[in-house]
Amino acid sequence: MKAILAVAGLALLVAGCGETTLARPAMPTVVVRPTQPTSGLERVMGQNAAGLTQLFGAANADVREGTARKLQFQGTFCVLDTYLYPGKNGGEATVTYLDARQPDGSPIDRASCVAALARRNGGK
Template sequence: MRRFVRPIATALTLLLAACASDSRAPVDVPPPVSAGSGVHQHGRLIGLAIPDLGELFGTPSFQVREGAGLKLQYRGGGCVLDAYLYAPESGQGVERVTHVDARLTSGADTDAAACEAQIERKR
């Protein structure tokens, strides 16, 4: 009986520690990319505005403001695509895509271009 108590106690301790995490922890948001920063994101979504994304993918399945940015999430064909939009450095003008992440619904990374195509086909 003793050999079962220790693993259970350890598991419960780990579970409680996980539940006690700080919910105020900062969200990992990709920084905005300026045209002259030397950072290049390849992909056809970079530079698009919200209406452009709507034409391609329809209504986002999830939308959240994260700091100075806006994250739009699209789902389809077994993948999830996150598009991060930021206003120009001048503060004038519309928010545009500066970064894109894609993953399978399992959470594993996947090719953004393939995910874009799957979401467009779903539409």
């Protein structure tokens, strides 16, 4: 009886040492880049500095860094930062990105800010 128990125990011990690997199906690598909606921003995206000035009036800040330019427009409702970069082959700089916030720094919808700032200048 002791021999049977010893053999059974040894068999269990050896079985536990074995390595089993299950093949996992390959998962495709998907990179998801979050995008911000651009609905309501058509009046600004792609505009040059002159177009922004016509729409919002004079910029409250004009910052240049290399070939990039940031024009900032402020109102009582919000602050809008527009980022202009030159086009391909050194073309005229146009808005490729914009950001908006309330005067206290709280987040705000970008399209709402564009609409509010355009109204202060008559929406030209």
